[in-house]
Amino acid sequence: MPSLRNALGAGVLVLGLVTAGLAVQAFQAKQHAAVEARIAAREKPVLTPAPGPAPHGLPVVAPAGLERGEVPRGHVDGVALRALLLRRQFEELTLAVEQLQWGMESNPQDEHWMTDGIQALGNGSPDSEALLDAWVEASPRSFAPLLARGAHWVNVGYLRRGTRVVATTANEELTEMQKAFERAVPDLQRAWALQPKAVAAARPLLNVATALGDREARERIFARAVEQCPSCADIRAVYLYGLRPRWGGSYEEMEAFAEAQVRAHPEMGFLRGFADWDRADDPRAESDNDRERALLDRALSTGDYWEFRRERAKRLRRAKDLDAALVDANRAVALRPARSDVYFERARIFASSMKWGPAGEDLLHGLRLEATDADGRSLQPVVVKGLIYAAWEQHQAGRREEALRLLELAGELSPGDPEVTRWRTRVVSSPLKAEAQPESPEDFRAVQQRDYALAREGRFAEILPLWDAFLARNPDHGLAYMERSGTHYHLRDIEAALSDLKKACDLGINEGCARARQVERARAPAR
Numbered sequence: 001m002p003s004l005r006n007a008l009g010a011g012v013l014v015l016g017l018v019t020a021g022l023a024v025q026a027f028q029a030k031q032h033a034a035v036e037a038r039i040a041a042r043e044k045p046v047l048t049p050a051p052g053p054a055p056h057g058l059p060v061v062a063p064a065g066l067e068r069g070e071v072p073r074g075h076v077d078g079v080a081l082r083a084l085l086l087r088r089q090f091e092e093l094t095l096a097v098e099q100l101q102w103g104m105e106s107n108p109q110d111e112h113w114m115t116d117g118i119q120a121l122g123n124g125s126p127d128s129e130a131l132l133d134a135w136v137e138a139s140p141r142s143f144a145p146l147l148a149r150g151a152h153w154v155n156v157g158y159l160r161r162g163t164r165v166v167a168t169t170a171n172e173e174l175t176e177m178q179k180a181f182e183r184a185v186p187d188l189q190r191a192w193a194l195q196p197k198a199v200a201a202a203r204p205l206l207n208v209a210t211a212l213g214d215r216e217a218r219e220r221i222f223a224r225a226v227e228q229c230p231s232c233a234d235i236r237a238v239y240l241y242g243l244r245p246r247w248g249g250s251y252e253e254m255e256a257f258a259e260a261q262v263r264a265h266p267e268m269g270f271l272r273g274f275a276d277w278d279r280a281d282d283p284r285a286e287s288d289n290d291r292e293r294a295l296l297d298r299a300l301s302t303g304d305y306w307e308f309r310r311e312r313a314k315r316l317r318r319a320k321d322l323d324a325a326l327v328d329a330n331r332a333v334a335l336r337p338a339r340s341d342v343y344f345e346r347a348r349i350f351a352s353s354m355k356w357g358p359a360g361e362d363l364l365h366g367l368r369l370e371a372t373d374a375d376g377r378s379l380q381p382v383v384v385k386g387l388i389y390a391a392w393e394q395h396q397a398g399r400r401e402e403a404l405r406l407l408e409l410a411g412e413l414s415p416g417d418p419e420v421t422r423w424r425t426r427v428v429s430s431p432l433k434a435e436a437q438p439e440s441p442e443d444f445r446a447v448q449q450r451d452y453a454l455a456r457e458g459r460f461a462e463i464l465p466l467w468d469a470f471l472a473r474n475p476d477h478g479l480a481y482m483e484r485s486g487t488h489y490h491l492r493d494i495e496a497a498l499s500d501l502k503k504a505c506d507l508g509i510n511e512g513c514a515r516a517r518q519v520e521r522a523r524a525p526a527r
Contacts, residue, residue, distance in 0.1 A: 035170045042159045045125050045371035046380050047415060048517075051086035052079055052368070052508045058099050059084075060113060061337070075338045076100060076113040078120025079368045085121055085131050090138040090145075097121075097144035105197050108231045114200040115234050116338035122151030122204075123340075123370045124159050136187075143195035146187045153184035154204040157211070159372060165246070181208045199225045203238050210242035218242055233268050236261055240274045251275045270303025277308050280315070289319055306335035310345050317349050325349045340369035344376055347383065356386035360409040367413075384414045388423055395427050401445065403427050408479065415514030428452050444470070444480060451483055460490045478507030485515070494519065 059080035084093040100113045122128070132152055135145040157180030161173050185208060192201040202225035209218040218239070225235045243249035243257060258271040280295040296312040299305075309332035316325035329346040336342055343366035350359035363383050367376045387410035395403035407424040414420060428445075429452045447470050451463050467484035474480060485500035498519045504512025 031170075032172065035172045038162065038170075039160050039173060039176060042162060042374070043124075043126055043156070043372060045127065046367055046373070046377050047371060047413065047510060048125075048127055048513060049364075049368045049371060050505045050508045050510045050513045052083045054083050054087055054089055054092070055080035055096070058103075059096055059117075060100075060103075074110070074113075075336070076117040076120075078116060078338050079365070081117050081120050082368070085128065085135065085148075088131065088134065090135045093135065094139040094142045094144050097148070098142065101144075101195060101198055101200075104200075108229055111199070111229065111232050111234050112336065112338070114198070115203060116336070118148055118151050118200050118203075119155075120338070120369050121148040122153075122155060123372070124152055124155030125371050128152055141194075143191040143198050143201075146191035146194070147198060147201055150184045150187035150191060150201070151204045153180045153187070154207055156180040157184065157208075161211070163374070177211065181212070184208065197228050199229045199232055199235055202235050206235070206238050206242060210247050213248060215248075231265065233265075233271075236268065236271060237274070240271060244278050251279065254278070268303075270305040270308070273299030273302035273305060273308055277311060280311065289315070293319075304331070304335065306332045306339070306342065309335065310342055313345055313349065317345075317352055320352075322349055322353050326353075338369075340366040340373055341375065343369075344373060344379060347379055348375070351379065351383055351386060354386070354390075356383065356390040357406055357409065359383050360387050360406070360413060364409065364412055380413055384410045384417065384420065387413070388419060391423060391427065395430070400427060400430070404445070412510045415511040416518070425452060429456070444474075444477065447480075448483060451487070455487075455490070460487050463487045464491065476507060478504045478509040478512065481507065482509055482512050482515075485512075494523065498523075 055077060059077040060074045061077050062074040081093070081096060084090075084096060097114075097117065100117050104111050104114050122132070129152070132145060132149040136149055139145050157177040160180055161177035162169060166174075184204065188201045188205050192198055192205075202221050205221045206218055206225075209215075209221060222235065222239050226232065229235070240254055240257060241247070243254045245251065254275040255272070258274060261271050262269050276295045276299040280292050280299070292315055293312070296308060296315060299308045300312065309328045313325045313328035313332060316322075316328060326346070326349050329342065329349050332342040333346060343362040347359045347362035347366065350356070350362065359379075360383050363376060363379050366373065367380075370376065387406045391403040391406035391410070394400075394406065404424065404427055407420060407427065410420045411417065411424065428448055447466050450466060454460070454463050464484070464487050467480060467487060471477065471480050471484065481500040481504040485497045485504065488494075488497035488500060498516060501512045501516035501519060505516055506512075
C-alpha cells in the first residue's frame with residue numbers, strides 16, 4: 001500500500017506540475033496576444049486620406065506678408081509630396097525631393113524642407129510600405145526613395161515600441177522596434193552614400209542610435225552630419241534630444257553641448273533652451289504650474305523655437321488659459337507649418353474652446369501628414385462629435401450651408417460614420433426657408449436636396465440625370481461624384497458606383513476612398 005500511495009502522490013504531483021505549466025503557457029499566450037494587439041492598434045491609421053491634387057512644380061509654400069528672417073521663408077508641402085507618392089508619380093516625386101535637397105544645399109536655412117518632407121513621405125503609415133518599395137524600384141539610382149523608406153521604417157519602429165519607459169515596455173515591443181530599425185538602417189546608409197550632403201539621413205539614424213543606446217554610433221553620425229552641413233540647426237536639435245536624461249544623458253551634458261554650439265554659431269541660441277524645455281516635461285514639474293511655466297518662459301527667452309512654443313501652448317491649454325495657448329499655438333504653426341504635431345495641439349485648443357470647425361480642419365490637415373499619430377487618434381472621436389453638435393446648432397439657427405460644411409468635414413474625419421450620414425441626410429432633407437432657397441438648379445445643394453427627396457420615394461432612375469447634368473458642367477466636384485455613386489448603387493450598377501467613388505477619392509474626398517475600398521472588398525470572391 002505505501003508504494004501505491006507513493007505512486008498516486010507522485011502522479012498527483014506530476015499532474016499539478018503539468019496543470020501549472022499549461023496555466024503559465026496560457027497566461028503567456030494571453031500576454032503575447034495583448035502586446036500584439038497593442039502594436040497593431042498603434043500602427044493602424046486613424047484614417048486613410050485621399051491623395052489630393054498633385055503639386056505643380058516644387059512643393060514649397062511661401063508665407064505671405066512676413067518679413068525675411070521673421071519665420072522660415074517657406075515650408076515644404078508635405079501633403080502635396082504624399083499626393084505624388086499615393087498617385088505613384090515616382091518620377092515627379094524623385095525630382096521634387098532632389099530639388100528640395102539642392103535648395104537645402106544652396107541655403108542651409110531651408111534644411112527643414114528636407115527634414116519635414118521626408119517625415120511626411122516616411123511617416124510610418126502602413127499604406128506607404130508597398131508604395132515606397134515601388135518607388136525604390138522605379139528610381140534605383142536616386143537617394144530620395146531610399147531615404148524616405150528608411151525614415152518610414154524608423155517611424156514604424158517607434159510605433160511598435162510605444163511611448164512607455166523601458167521598464168514597462170514589453171520585450172516583444174522592443175524586439176519589433178529593433179526589427180523595423182534593421183530594415184531602416186541599410187536604406188538610410190545607402191541614401192547617404194549616394195548623396196553625401198543629404199544630412200536628412202542623419203536624423204533617423206541618430207534616432208535609431210539613441211533608441212538602441214549606441215553612443216559611439218551617435219557621435220559618428222553627428223560628426224559626419226555637421227561636417228557636411230556646418231550651419232545646420234535641425235541635426236543639432238536631434239542630437240540634443242538624445243542627451244536627455246531619459247535616454248541616458250544629463251542636463252549638464254545638454255547645457256555643455258548647447259553652450260559649445262552657440263559659441264561657434266550664435267544664431268543657434270535657442271539650443272540653450274532645450275534643457276529647460278525637457279525639465280518642464282518632468283512629472284514633478286507638471287504638478288507645479290508656476291515652475292513649469294517659468295521653465296518654458298526661460299527656454300523661449302533663448303530663442304523663438306517651435307517646440308518650445310508648442311509645449312507652452314499645451315501647458316497653457318491644460319491651465320485653461322485658452323487665449324494665450326492659441327497665441328503660442330499659432331506661432332508654432334507659423335514657425336514650423338509642415339509639422340503635424342503643431343496642428344494637433346492647435347486642434348486641441350480649438351476643441352477646448354468649442355470651436356469645432358477650426359479644430360476639425362487642423363485635425364484633418366495633421367492626419368494627412370501623419371495618420372497614425374497618437375494625438376490624432378485620441379482627438380478624432382471628440383472632434384467628430386463636436387462637429388455634429390455644432391452642425392445641428394447651425395442648422396437650428398437657419399445656417400444650413402454652414403451646418404452641411406461641418407458635417408462634410410466630420411465625414412472626412414470619419415468616413416462612413418453612420419451618425420454623420422444620418423445627420424447630413426436630416427439637414428439636406430429639411431425644408432429650406434424662403435430666403436435660403438438656392439438661386440439656380442445648377443446649385444449643388446439644390447440637386448442634392450432633390451436627390452434625397454426622390455430617394456425617399458425610391459425614384460432613383462429620376463435622380464441619375466440630375467447628377468449627370470450637374471457633373472457635365474462641374475467635372476471636378478468630388479462630392480457630386482459621391483452622391484451619384486449612391487444612385488448607381490441603388491440602381492444595382494456596382495461598376496458605375498465604384499467608378500464614381502474612385503473619382504471622388506481622386507478629387508480628394510476621403511469618404512470616396514473609404515467607400516471604394518468597401519465596395520471592392522464586397523466584390524472580391526470569398527477565399
